[in-house]
Amino acid sequence: MSTLVKKIKHYLNASYELRSWFGTVDHKRIAILYLISVTLFFFVGGFFAVMIRLELLTPAGDLVSSETYNKLFTMHGIIMIFFFLIPAVPAVLGNFLIPIMIGARDMAFPRLNLASWYCYIGGALFATAAMVTGGVDTGWTFYTPYSSTYSNGAVVLTALGAFVAGFSSILTGLNFIVTIHKMRAPGMTWFRLPLFIWSNYAASIIMVLATPVLGAAIFLVFLERAFHIGIFDPNLGGDPVLFQHLFWFYSHPAVYIMILPSMGVMSELVAAFSRKRVFGYDFVAGSSLAIAVLGFLVWGHHMFVSSQSMYAGFVFSFLSFLVAIPSAIKVFNWTATLYKGSISLQTPMLYALGFIGLFTIGGLTGLFLASLGLDVHVHDTYFIVAHFHYIMVGGVVMGYLGGLHYWWPKMTGRLYPEFWARISALNIFIGFNLTFFPQFLLGYMGMPRRYHAYPEEFQVLNVMSTAGASVLAVGYLIPMIYMLWSLKYGKKAPANPWNAKGLEWTIPSPPPVHNFDEIPVVTEEAYAYAEAPHRG
Amino acid sequence: MNLPTVPFSPVQASTLAGQVDLLYLYLIAVSVFFTCVIFATVLFFTLKYKRRSETERPEAIHGNLLLEITWSAIPLAIAMTMFTWGSILYFKGWRAPQNAEEIFVVGKQWMWKIQHPEGRREINELHVPVDHPIRLKMTSEDVIHSFFVPAFRVKMDVVPGRYTSLWFQPTKTGRYHLFCAEYCGTKHSGMIGWVTVMPEEEYQQWLETGTAIAPVTVSGKELFQKNRCNTCHHAESGALGPDLAGVFGNPVQLADGRTVTADENYIRESIVKPNAKIVAGYTPMMPTFQGQLGEEEILQIISYLKSLKAETGTPETAAPPASPAA
Numbered sequence: 001m002s003t004l005v006k007k008i009k010h011y012l013n014a015s016y017e018l019r020s021w022f023g024t025v026d027h028k029r030i031a032i033l034y035l036i037s038v039t040l041f042f043f044v045g046g047f048f049a050v051m052i053r054l055e056l057l058t059p060a061g062d063l064v065s066s067e068t069y070n071k072l073f074t075m076h077g078i079i080m081i082f083f084f085l086i087p088a089v090p091a092v093l094g095n096f097l098i099p100i101m102i103g104a105r106d107m108a109f110p111r112l113n114l115a116s117w118y119c120y121i122g123g124a125l126f127a128t129a130a131m132v133t134g135g136v137d138t139g140w141t142f143y144t145p146y147s148s149t150y151s152n153g154a155v156v157l158t159a160l161g162a163f164v165a166g167f168s169s170i171l172t173g174l175n176f177i178v179t180i181h182k183m184r185a186p187g188m189t190w191f192r193l194p195l196f197i198w199s200n201y202a203a204s205i206i207m208v209l210a211t212p213v214l215g216a217a218i219f220l221v222f223l224e225r226a227f228h229i230g231i232f233d234p235n236l237g238g239d240p241v242l243f244q245h246l247f248w249f250y251s252h253p254a255v256y257i258m259i260l261p262s263m264g265v266m267s268e269l270v271a272a273f274s275r276k277r278v279f280g281y282d283f284v285a286g287s288s289l290a291i292a293v294l295g296f297l298v299w300g301h302h303m304f305v306s307s308q309s310m311y312a313g314f315v316f317s318f319l320s321f322l323v324a325i326p327s328a329i330k331v332f333n334w335t336a337t338l339y340k341g342s343i344s345l346q347t348p349m350l351y352a353l354g355f356i357g358l359f360t361i362g363g364l365t366g367l368f369l370a371s372l373g374l375d376v377h378v379h380d381t382y383f384i385v386a387h388f389h390y391i392m393v394g395g396v397v398m399g400y401l402g403g404l405h406y407w408w409p410k411m412t413g414r415l416y417p418e419f420w421a422r423i424s425a426l427n428i429f430i431g432f433n434l435t436f437f438p439q440f441l442l443g444y445m446g447m448p449r450r451y452h453a454y455p456e457e458f459q460v461l462n463v464m465s466t467a468g469a470s471v472l473a474v475g476y477l478i479p480m481i482y483m484l485w486s487l488k489y490g491k492k493a494p495a496n497p498w499n500a501k502g503l504e505w506t507i508p509s510p511p512p513v514h515n516f517d518e519i520p521v522v523t524e525e526a527y528a529y530a531e532a533p534h535r536g
Numbered sequence: 537m538n539l540p541t542v543p544f545s546p547v548q549a550s551t552l553a554g555q556v557d558l559l560y561l562y563l564i565a566v567s568v569f570f571t572c573v574i575f576a577t578v579l580f581f582t583l584k585y586k587r588r589s590e591t592e593r594p595e596a597i598h599g600n601l602l603l604e605i606t607w608s609a610i611p612l613a614i615a616m617t618m619f620t621w622g623s624i625l626y627f628k629g630w631r632a633p634q635n636a637e638e639i640f641v642v643g644k645q646w647m648w649k650i651q652h653p654e655g656r657r658e659i660n661e662l663h664v665p666v667d668h669p670i671r672l673k674m675t676s677e678d679v680i681h682s683f684f685v686p687a688f689r690v691k692m693d694v695v696p697g698r699y700t701s702l703w704f705q706p707t708k709t710g711r712y713h714l715f716c717a718e719y720c721g722t723k724h725s726g727m728i729g730w731v732t733v734m735p736e737e738e739y740q741q742w743l744e745t746g747t748a749i750a751p752v753t754v755s756g757k758e759l760f761q762k763n764r765c766n767t768c769h770h771a772e773s774g775a776l777g778p779d780l781a782g783v784f785g786n787p788v789q790l791a792d793g794r795t796v797t798a799d800e801n802y803i804r805e806s807i808v809k810p811n812a813k814i815v816a817g818y819t820p821m822m823p824t825f826q827g828q829l830g831e832e833e834i835l836q837i838i839s840y841l842k843s844l845k846a847e848t849g850t851p852e853t854a855a856p857p858a859s860p861a862a
Contacts, residue, residue, distance in 0.1 A: 061725065066722050066723060066724075066725065066726075067722050070719075070721075070722060070724070137721070137722070139719050141719075143679075143680060143718070143719070145678070145679055145680075145696065146679040146680070146719070146720065146721060149679075150645070150678060150679050150721060151721065233696075234696045234697025234698075235696075235697075235826070237809070239697070240679075240680055240695055240696060240697065241695060274585070274594075275587075275592065275593065275594055276594055276596070276597065277596045277597065277598065279597060279598075279599050279600075280598075280599035280600070280603075280604055281598070281599065282599070283599065283604050304626070305682065305691050305692050305693050306693045306695070307692075307693055307695050307698060307700045310626065310627065310630045313623075313626060314623055314626075317619055317622060317623060317626075318619055321612075321615040321616065321618065321619045322612075322615075324611070324615055325608055325611055325612055325615070328607065328608070328611045329604070329607065329608055331574060332603075332607045333599075333604075335574060335577050335578055335581070336603070338577075338578065338581035338582065338585060339581055339585070339597065340585060340594055340595070340597065341581070341585045341594050342585065342587040342588070342592040342593070342594045343581065343582050343585050343586055343587055344586075344587040345582065345586075353578060353582070356574065356578060357574075357575060357578075360570070360571055360574050360575075361567075361571060364563075364566075364567040364570060364571065365567070367563060367566075367567070367615065367618055368560070368563050370618070370619070370622075371559065371563065371618045371619065371621070371622030372622040372623050372625065372626035373555075373556055373559055373621070373622045373623070373624070373625020373626045373628075373629065374556060374559050374560055374563065374622055374625070375622070376556075376625075376626065376629060376689065376690065376691050376692075377556050377686070377689040377690075377691065379691060379717070380682060380684070380691070380717040380718060381717065441544040444542070444544055444545050444560070445544055445545060445546055445686065446546050446684070446686025446687075446713065446715065448684065448715045448716070448717045448725075449717075449719075450719040450724060450725075451724070451725035452724070452725040453725045453726070454725065455713065455728075461544075499590070527596075528596070529593060529594070529596065530593055530594070530595055530596040531593075
């Protein structure tokens, strides 16, 4: 590190002892702690995915045993959902940006923020312990009575992991809500907030209200497994379908915990790289809240063939179609933002456009599943696997990577190599479609999900999917390499490398420990690109 | 029914299959249309409004209420057509025709056990006559399974502790995959079998081959007597339990004032948890048969009870079953 850098104190070089990291209450350092942890788990979960795809290359279950295969897809799901997708955008980008974007020096509860990370790590340790001591084979859905009575995997340990990690989510959501309400700089009114704040606010409401239900459901599984208290197992007098209601009451809204913050990133990227105010700001902001509210009322669409009543099916189907509308509104508004803009196809924008494409396909195929008569056929097949990967990987991961590239200069003070970044963005888009599009076809043909071995007629499409996965895997490895490289060799980043609007671009890169020497007074709306830019 | 076939779809072998495919095609058409519109617009704008200079500052456009209303209302209207169409198909798949033949399915890790009303049993195989409505009455001995026949476009979870049902009418002879679609443990992907659809006469012949087993109502009666159910449940005065003749499908007055319909789930519960719902006028004294009777045996007893006529209280194996409240 050169002497020049040392002269300017910022949050990264303020102190170096281990304690200053593991005991930090600086929201930016906590974001970095999350960044390292979620990246680690992304690659662990990704490794399991590679194993799954390799096994499915041939119809026979020949690479690993069926027991191992079941553990692979279970751990893939649990790690990707609880330890990557849910925390990725809010806990990394949200933690770093929310205080800065609203003109605050930190979160409302800095210590609670650190406690969230320790809950996450606590949960991750339990889950890792479960993996190491034999793994678990219930699927990430933990359906009863399989999980509560029949599985002999490390169910309790894994469930404990998800339970503890849930508190990380609850505390983060609570912190975001209070911070956004109470810590806004003077002049930062609700309708001047960047849309990233709105969408994280909406996601926080879900985190706080839905996560406790998952905790309760998991705790009940534990009670039945450990003490044979009859809740879900019919042999003990319980109701196995009750678990599905509790589980999806959280796990459907959880999809919005993942996608909403990513949609927030999208609004920032589309605005910055077309130098335009987001078209229909109020509608984009309002649609986030609409998704959060409606998202609570659609869980039964996971249960159309579960023996739930036919009338419940009608109601849940109807509400599921309603929740599609605010998502459509967002896509239309992002597209309209491009109109008469000044569009630059730098890497974050490539991710943003990729998001629009993949999320459109993911969203539209969601209509197939909301449609009762059609869902009966495609439920629990590869069609649904393809659909939710288009939303979660095509949507959330594209948004996360786009955001990570956009704010990387701010977070690290370094620029990444643009050439490689564009290559890998393109690589990921192509690899993703090759991997998951064939799965829609497989699903309609009738291939059930979670199958270790499958009839031969499904092989061609499976080979295509596995080939695509290898392209995708390369696409994820390249950014890992050049981003690490940029930390040492990347060009120094100016305060505002994109000439973008937003308070985060008015302070140095990387930001000083207290973000703002003077709390800013906000006088303009978000995305006032028609005005003169901040000088970097 | 001359409905279009879809590439990458299983054969259409039931009355429902073509209708599901038609809805699928409609959704594909809508999806392709919107995907093209969005992709084309994004591409067009990206090329047309490419940044020309670093200092470029386009004018702000705030939005347009009319546009917002339009692109909310049109998708909503289209979504409602999908909702209605999908619901109609779901409703059709839910209500079995009255004359459907009822076959028992018991799921268990990791096999399908099937019994025909005439008594014939099979495992991981289901033989059915073509062009006849078939209704499956299903339950599980352990975890949740799901009965899925892609060629028929039908699927229903098979849940322990309750009965679910599913119906289809095959339209084409042949052999079709039967999958377990709900993850059920280690050998989940091995819980597969075949549905064989045969011409009516062949099916009748097939039913008569194999080891001779009594019709399910007869084996149900034997179980009823072997387990001494008839010592309490009879029509003579002073019976300790309610007489069960003619009960099936009718309302039952309970001791706590509620009224329930005596359907399959109620009878099953009364066998494994006799004290859950006590009939008005009787004391709770029946022991549980949980663990003593298998799921298949309970199904046979239910069939026997369904065949009992109210007037005589004697078994009439040939009697048509009371119409179940589906």
